[in-house]
Amino acid sequence: MTNEISHILVVDDSESARSLIRTYLQGTNIKAAFAENGLQAIKKAKSNPFDLILLDVQLHEINGIEVCRILKSDTRTKDIP
Template sequence: MKKILVIEDSRMISQLIKTQLESRGFECETVADGLEGLKTAKATKPDLIVLDVMLPSMNGFKICRLLKFDRRYRDIPIIMLTTRSDAKDVRLGKSTGADLYMTKPFETEELVANINRLLSKVEEEQTV
């Protein structure tokens, strides 16, 4: 069972994502604080992270950069899911190492499809 970590301060959004992912056979953990999210990611090494940008204690850009520039965690796919849709924010997300940048509001089916695609890509790369 693939484990997904959702770092999102909106309880409503994190519960929606958790419910949708668990109904599709994923294990899902949610964290509402940036620093706690970083600690949880390092402690549990999830298969994928869904990461908001605007979080208490540490923003998602910094979390992404810290994980992606550390060889122990850089292979964990990260989907940034945020209301910040300016082109400069998208570029910043990509430059910090995010594998995908999605904006809110979002379709859960699209999020799940992107999660599956990124997980499949990781599996393919590991078999090569």
């Protein structure tokens, strides 16, 4: 097992879902950033190197599918699963 810290971005408009994930990740080697909407997610993903993005599909303003399309079309974020 590795001690390497993974960086993930969690995107969900539900505070309770973000809180649950935050609690679940405590004490792990995972550093999480959180976004509550698609626009925040795009901004954070383009300015930070993440290993993984957990993306809610049913977001307000701009849905998760569109956020995914935008991120996959950008060379800085296209390879993030």
